[in-house]
Amino acid sequence: MTTETTPAEPPTGPPGRGRERRRLLRELLLVAGLFTVYKAGRMLSTGRTDEAFRNAARIWDAERALHLPGEGAVQRLLLHGDTLIRSANTYYAGVHFPATALFLIWLYVRRPGHYLWTRRVLAVLTGAALALHLAFPLAPPRMLRAAGLMDTAQVYGPTVYRAAPATDTLANQFAAMPSLHFGWALMLALGMIAATRSRWRYLWLLHPLVTLLVVVGTANHYWLDAVVAAVLLGAALLFVPRPVTGGSRIAAASPAGASPGTALPEAVSRGAVSCEAVSPGAAPGAASPAAVPSVGAGLPGPRRGRAESVVAGAGSLR
Numbered sequence: 001m002t003t004e005t006t007p008a009e010p011p012t013g014p015p016g017r018g019r020e021r022r023r024l025l026r027e028l029l030l031v032a033g034l035f036t037v038y039k040a041g042r043m044l045s046t047g048r049t050d051e052a053f054r055n056a057a058r059i060w061d062a063e064r065a066l067h068l069p070g071e072g073a074v075q076r077l078l079l080h081g082d083t084l085i086r087s088a089n090t091y092y093a094g095v096h097f098p099a100t101a102l103f104l105i106w107l108y109v110r111r112p113g114h115y116l117w118t119r120r121v122l123a124v125l126t127g128a129a130l131a132l133h134l135a136f137p138l139a140p141p142r143m144l145r146a147a148g149l150m151d152t153a154q155v156y157g158p159t160v161y162r163a164a165p166a167t168d169t170l171a172n173q174f175a176a177m178p179s180l181h182f183g184w185a186l187m188l189a190l191g192m193i194a195a196t197r198s199r200w201r202y203l204w205l206l207h208p209l210v211t212l213l214v215v216v217g218t219a220n221h222y223w224l225d226a227v228v229a230a231v232l233l234g235a236a237l238l239f240v241p242r243p244v245t246g247g248s249r250i251a252a253a254s255p256a257g258a259s260p261g262t263a264l265p266e267a268v269s270r271g272a273v274s275c276e277a278v279s280p281g282a283a284p285g286a287a288s289p290a291a292v293p294s295v296g297a298g299l300p301g302p303r304r305g306r307a308e309s310v311v312a313g314a315g316s317l318r
Helices: 014-045 049-065 071-078 082-094 096-110 112-135 152-156 180-195 201-217 223-239 249-253 260-270 306-315
Strands: none
Touching: 014 096, 014 112, 049 223, 071 082, 071 201, 082 096, 082 152, 082 201, 096 112, 096 180, 112 180, 112 223, 180 201, 180 223, 201 223
């Protein structure tokens, strides 16, 4: 007699929902705390104006020595139309934080393993950026007279900065290097490519590309700000291990610690693979003894010759 048992279902009551709410609240507090520490830390270098302008002159000279294209070439393209330059200013002011927040929320709901990986990478990247902000204050190219660039946000709008950096209590305008606008956008693209399987997923790279053109064309960052952000992101990706996903079917079906080679016999012993064959004329449910193979009976082996088969058949009639 066979006794069927129903596997216990995981609890879905209020305790499970309570644990999920506590986990969500913990993540929100953690992300908000990290962001608050970053914003507060950036403000520590607001009074180092002279040093920030000296560093800006060094960066500008270094770019010319490296024969990098001038930031003005991108700005002149954006200035071909008022709509284009306002769109660039809006992208700089309104896409950076909302896009990153939506990206993290989607990962939290749909790809929890990738969410933890991404959150850790962004935390390492942002911490390294904060350390560089404090060690190397840098005035953006829109403030550097030698660059000859326009502050497009002040002229065309919208803007997130005050006209006088000394009176800006909400943002440190001397924290140009590295560009977290570009660093976060690049991580968003890489995270979506890693977490999805669509053949169109590489189009996410358009986000960091557009961000790069926007931050340079609006004169908020130098090319080297984006280069340094990419280098720091690469170091963070090497430091934080990627999530492990997927696995073979045999490994998933085998018990813990079992090798793939023992998966089939184990499945047979558990009844997962039926090895019974009912012979013609037998009662329903009765199995022919000759039809029940031993373990490994179905595995490939040497074939019997025709003469050997005839001799064996003759012997069975005696």
